[in-house]
Amino acid sequence: MQFASCTRRDCLYGLGSSLGALAMTDLLAKEVKGPLAPKKPMHDPKAKAVIMLFMEGGPSQVDTFDPKPKLNAKHKSESKRSAGLATGFRFYVGSPFKSRKVGQSGLDMSEQWVHLPEVADELCNYRGCQAESLNHPEALFHMNTGSRLGADPALGSWINYGLGTENQNLPGYVVMSEMALPQGGSRNWSNGFLPAHFQGTRLRPTGSPILDLQAPGHKTRKHQRKALDELAFLNQRHALKHPGHDDLSARMESYELAYRMQAEVPEVMDLKDERPALREAYGMNDKHTATFGRQCLMARKLVEKGVRFVQIFSGGWDSHDYLERGHSSRIRSVDKPMSALIKDLKERGMLDQTLVVWTGEFGRTPDNNRRGGVYSLGRGHNIDAMTMLLAGGGVKKGTIVGATDDIGASATEVVHPIRDLHVTLLHLLGLDDNKLTYFHGGRYKQLSQFGGKVISDLIA
């Protein structure tokens, strides 16, 4: 008899329309299976989730967290440094910003950072990381996927592959960007060779957060439910004619999950219920900080709801010219929101288990070439030195780790390539890069490509 091969789940599904949608979705929700089901970490994790604030373009280390008085003394004098592709006359560029020590711990921050000093003692400033690719998309791909080629799985995909996600009604890997997509676009959050379940889902800043999340306006939710029930009818009858093919039921389930997501995603996106003071703290009332502020607040909500990896791209850091203007404005746009995020996470007791990372794809040079025929006060791309912040999730607090030389040109202490940073992030989440592998193209592949080291200096 044909019914014999109808699994419990398939039968339940078929009854969906008569049981009532709620009862059925509840039953399904409790039975978490599949590739995104939560998995046990490989060792005791320090962090459960990651919020990565990605400053696209490459923030300058010497103008943010790694001041270099010796560089300022050389301002506009000729630079004989040979670096990368630079040709022609080059000159040093001192920082237009003053720096000061902040917090109990005395971290360095340029004066442009107005709010961040309040949480300085939660931060770890890492100065030893080195990138490998001099141009944006390759460097972005490298920081996001461990490979410059733009075809491998992103960090967030690997983490979801290793740990699953705690809320099946939301994507496990969420990406937000300001207005424009970063160079290289969605390849930066691609699942690469991992199954498609692990790709990053972009929540759009305006309109429907996920493409086609909702039906067109004239179709109500009730209309949608009715259509799904009819679809279930067709699919169920069809499945009985084709027993033993699991793909068919997996596809049926994806429609029910879609239906649940339609309700849950807008709920997370809706920040109306957040306290006005909190909205203010995140900078949501000021046009300079509103977008990033909203995204930071959403990141907190998403992590609270069990999302594993949230990434926010903030563009415009590529200050080849007029760095003073460019970086001032960029710092202003993220300063207040990210400070609020760290405070908010801490107040809710979430910071311990949430790893916050602030980074770009590379750093900037201490010198510049003449651009447009003038002494242009900006900086080029630098793969030998950069600066990043880490907070929460098992990293050291109020600490500077690593160092750069006296003009900030190259990392000199605790020097590590990006792959070591990746291995460290995985480690903090309870994952071992050497074991988190996926067989593809004839070998077991891993995020670090060929293995890397945990940067133990970063770990509390």
Added chain:
Amino acid sequence: MRSIISICLAFILAGELAASPNRHKQGERLFSLKVYPMLSSKCFACHGEDPKKVKGNLNLTSRVGLLKGGESEEPSLVPGKPMLSPLYLAATRAHEPDWSVMPPKENDRLSTEQVTTLKQWIELYAPWPEEEVRSKYITEDRSKLITVEGMLVKTSGGLSDNWTYRRYKPADLWAFLPVIKPNPPKSALDNPIDAFIIHKLSAANFHPAPQADFRTLVKRAYHDLIGLPPTPSQIYQFRLAWDKNPLKAWSKLIDELLSSPHYGERWGQHWLDVARYADTGGYSNDYERSNAWRYRDYVIRAFNEDKPYDEFLIEQIAGDEIWEKQPQDKRDPELLMATSFLRMGPWDPAMTLAPQARQIYIDDVVNSVGQSFLSTTMRCFKCHDHKFDPLPTRDYYRMYAVFAGTQLAERPAPFLKVENRSGLAQKKAMTQRLWNYAKTKHNELHQKQEAAARKWFNQRGKKYLDENARKKLPDEEKPPRHVGLSPEEQGRLKVRMQDEWIWNRRLERYQPLVQGVYNGPIPKSLNARSMRMPNNPGQKVLPASNILLGGSLEAPGEEVLPGVLSALAVAASNKAEDHYQISSEIKGRRLQLARWIADSKNPLTARSIVNRVWQHHFGKPLASNPNNFGAKGGKPTHPELLDWLAADFVEHGWKFKRLHRIIMSSATYRQSGNHPQMTKLKNVDPDNRLLSYRVPRRLTAEELRDSLLQTTGELNVTLGGLPVMPEINMKVALQPRMIQFSLAPAYQPSRTPTERNRRTIYAYRVRGQANPFLELFNQPNPNNSCEQRDSAAVTPQAFTLFNSQVTSDRSIAMALRVEKEFNTLHLQVKRAVQLAFGRVPDQAEWQRLKHYVTKMQQYHAKHQPEEVKYPKSITRSLVEELTGQPFEYEEILPAFEKYVPDKKPADVNANTRALADLCLLLFNSNEFIYVY
């Protein structure tokens, strides 16, 4: 300390006394041949090779070191007692946390066989003979070609003797050994495929599934061969023939489909997946690769013409070298188009030093040629000799040397009559218009700036100098950069300049150029923006090629000459000193390589391609990694069948259409998806490796879109030509995305439905901006060669198929079609099901679906949809790096000025919308989206 040493000595003595002379020799031999090389490759790097960095204070380079142990203060080795020897326990990776796993990296782990060897050696009291003794054992061993340990494979030689003389299990070498055509097992069935399949099935005590019904078969054949579903009347025609004579009807159907021009579109797509086709170059600029479409059409034509595969591959690797030898007036431009294969990888040398940019290109092309034609992942032996296969890094750099003089250029090649150039003038006019707009805007801003500059000079009583002329002046003697422009205007100026040359460059696609290659020295400047043939490429000798140790340009090793993979034992030349080396002339290297790949004796080539063809008929290849036939790739489930197919393919002139006929005329291909013993089979053979039944497959992204258009009657079946722009989600179309210095221009769909509704293979493919619908249904990322498509069901697929305007438009089109064809709801519902599923609904379905439409008629009478409007221009905003502030600018969208949109819900009445709801349901159903 002393006591530890004496204990150790006691052990050594005990050990040596304990082993009988025979066993001692056995142990020595094992150590010399296997254990020492293993320790040396897996352990010494961290444990002794560098005396300054000895991890865990454990030195494994001598027996004394092993007996002493490390930080644990326990000996690592207890001779005779593996279970007490941490060396062994760590290697088993099963004694954590007492003994951390060693080597630490999963990729370096010892194989089960190596672990066993280690154990045996310890059981034999772990003798550690001196080097001289070890060499004796080694020399003795190397004189034998085959031993119980495996086979030696003669190659051009590895970086070490250990590698050169390592042994391989014959099973791991299956792909490297010559193809010998096996005789099919005796069988009641004529088709050799069935004989091989049934032979294995019977051995496992299973019968094959029965034949599928005629309807399933006709749908299967249409989808597999042309990527489109059959129309109801095509199904009907087939049924008539089938009822008379099933086998005759079947073979006639296959012939018809193979001669359809749509066959090339379907099978060309498979090849483009491997070749990584896209219309742009990727990375920071994502430049359009002007006229890449000519390669796409070349591939489609090659399949339609049934071009022999050996020719097809030679043309793609070395078409230009053949072209050059043709008489001037008879040169075939197709040969230049074919070489676009060598241009398909993502590549942009911006901000990259020239030697690195070249290395990135050559590595990519070597890997692509290896994967595509030889099912060999070349990357695996770029930095070192291959870890598992008989592929020395020397051979990698010999192939690398083949491409050392291959330079990239857009080459002139006259358009052919067969190439579809319709719409060229019209499209060129639009491009021109976009260029004019950018140019005008640019000029306005530039004039404003120069007016301010003029004023600046005037005020100082100096003579005005234009931007170029004043460039060299010191800063104090000229107006500031961007004088007279607000920060917003500065941003706009940059965007307009960028747009100006983006469109200028896009005008290039209307010239008869192809993405080609030529032989010559490396040009002075590499810029993907414009690459032209030099007037005289020069006949200079190329710089010598070297093995790059660790893959690094900074570590050149031994010099190498151009050559091929030596392990295959197929000569590439008659060079006396080495058959695997080819000419070192600047010209002709690629042709020699290509001919070697196409050599009928090359064991990889034919296996590689027949495996791919099989995969697209059965959803799964015979050898599970079509891009990697090495030891780590999946072994073939039916090796003899694969060899039979390969040999037969070559014997009969490398013809695809013949191969399709053989496969499709087999009973195996015609099997049903239902098997009477399914439950048992699911346990015994969950992956259906025995091929006992048919596994349904989800439509690929392209098939899905094409099937939708076919079903609604909207498909325009014109072949070839300039890329078309289907409508995509408007948010994605207008989504700003960064390219170097600027934003990429918005995506504008083609103006009319006829232009838009072409087959998906003709859709413009931008690396930096995937079509969201196709991407969701697993259209592969063209940055990587795709050996097999993913078909995972993920939630966003449900969103796009259920809610998007793209599918909504199709459902309205289908409803209108059905209404036009039939008057009553009763017949309309039937027709809709028939068009979508290729069958009429049964009574229960019919009633229920009719009832649903009736309900929806009532619903839609009360719910009025909004009108959909398309913008003629948009305001875009961007965070300008000059200021760190957002700024806005206007972009025109001429495509929407005389746009002919598809019919939208607001354009039709409630009854049509209700019927469209039904159509949408059908499009979302499994029956529509799977092929059985």
